Amino acid sequence: MTIQHRSSSDRARTVMEVSIPTLQFTDFLVFGSCGAIFLCNWVLNRRKIYFLCFGAGYVVCAGMAAWFVDFGAYGSLWSPIGWSLTGGAFWIGLRLFDGRPAVTRPMLVLFLLPTATHGVLSCAGFGPATINAGGTLAYALHEAAAALYVLRAPPARSPLRGLIALALLTIAVAICLPLLPLRETFVRLSIVGIFVVDQVTTILLTTSILALEAEKAHAAVEAMARTDGLTGALNRQGLAAKTSGGLGQAGIIVADLDHFKSINDRFGHAGGDAVLREFARRAGSLLPGDSHLARLGGEEFGIVLPGRDQRATARLAERLRHTIGSAPVLWKEATIPVTVSVGVAALAAGEVLHEALERADKALYAAKTEGRNRVRAA
Known part of the structure; x- marks a missing residue:
């Protein structure tokens, strides 16, 4: 073989x-x-x-x-x-x-x-x-x-x-x-x-x-x-997620559109939605890149400004108030006058965010009771 x-x-x-x-x-x-x-x-x-x-x-x-x-x-x-x-x-x-x-x-x-x-x-x-x-x-x-x-x-x-x-x-x-x-x-x-x-x-x-x-x-x-579908801002869940890693010192703003119910009554909910979107647009154009804008509910918005103290936050809040109120919102053939009341607080390092939001909300209530279209600090 x-x-x-x-x-x-x-x-x-x-x-x-x-x-x-x-x-x-x-x-x-x-x-x-x-x-x-x-x-x-x-x-x-x-x-x-x-x-x-x-x-x-x-x-x-x-x-x-x-x-x-x-x-x-x-x-x-x-x-x-x-x-x-x-x-x-x-x-x-x-x-x-x-x-x-x-x-x-x-x-x-x-x-x-x-x-x-x-x-x-x-x-x-x-x-x-x-x-x-x-x-x-x-x-x-x-x-x-x-x-x-x-x-x-x-x-x-x-x-x-x-x-x-x-x-x-x-x-x-x-x-x-x-x-x-x-x-x-x-x-x-x-x-x-x-x-x-x-x-x-x-x-x-x-x-x-x-x-x-x-x-x-x-x-x-x-x-x-995590996003508000109407305005494109964060919602409460989104804001919590963005700030979950800890902020350190931060400035807190809570803003509420004045007489929003009368806007809805006069121009309808579509007109009110246009105002909410325009607020978010104007606020977004004004805020620094590291800030967080959230719609907290209804016509109320919260803003978190990492690294800012209360004085710097109050200055920015005043600019925000002026920017929102400086021109009406154009919707269809109507012009909708808009103003905003703002509350400011400071978040200390290690503090829980919702506590600072509550203080800013109380300052907002003071701005409302004093006549609206103003900024108040906690």
Whole structure:
């Protein structure tokens, strides 16, 4: 009995012959399935165009997976065009997801770079290997730039964004491996690795983006629970959450719109709502960035000013009173005169917030009983 030993090169070639069609088909299935998931999400909510972008990108990937058989050595012009369409759609989707403009000028340059590189090298008479290397490196640069965007974009940092960036960087590295000066055996294996990276990163990107969407939805619901729906100011729960970590010294203002019931009686609740919104807008434009404005109920608002003493708080309260009363609120064809009474107190370090609010509320009551449209300190 004769035992034949096969070289590693022969084994690798056999693996390639057997596995490439299978991997190509599984690539098609993974890309197509993830594309269908995103497109279904877009159909359910047409305003979320980023789902359409992700889905369209994966549909192009599925078409490329079914079309090309020479992975790692793309000689056709259609290959860099497909890369540009896929990478461009995905990056645009990420920017739209973040609420940013879809495209910037540097992005346009990177979108066109793989195709332009292929065309320039072809016209210059370079061989297939050089053309392939140039297009591959251009697309790798595109993916690396998209990964950098994901890491540096302003929305609150999330570990999920790190996973997305890692997946994009992995793609950039994997497609460059066949360009390295390796033995033919390892080059062939690196091409198989591209298929594996395609499938793993596609699943990782899809699950991470959907998880980010769920994270965004949860944050929106949480914000709604802590925000007054009419004015956009915090509600009592939101104010408690913002100040739960301890304030130290702080200035406290409680403001109440004067004769608000008569405004509702004369102009209706829609007119009263307009006054409440305008108060919140004017107050928000006046207050410093670290302050917290909350609607405590009805026509009463509370303001917390971290780090301010009572004197500084009283000065700001007087400016607030003047700003609110300096011009009527325009609503439909009516002008609604508005004034506000204000109570001021100081929160000492370690003191509970509601105690200072109660003192400011008593000062507000004094301002009301003394004739309204004035500031009183506790």
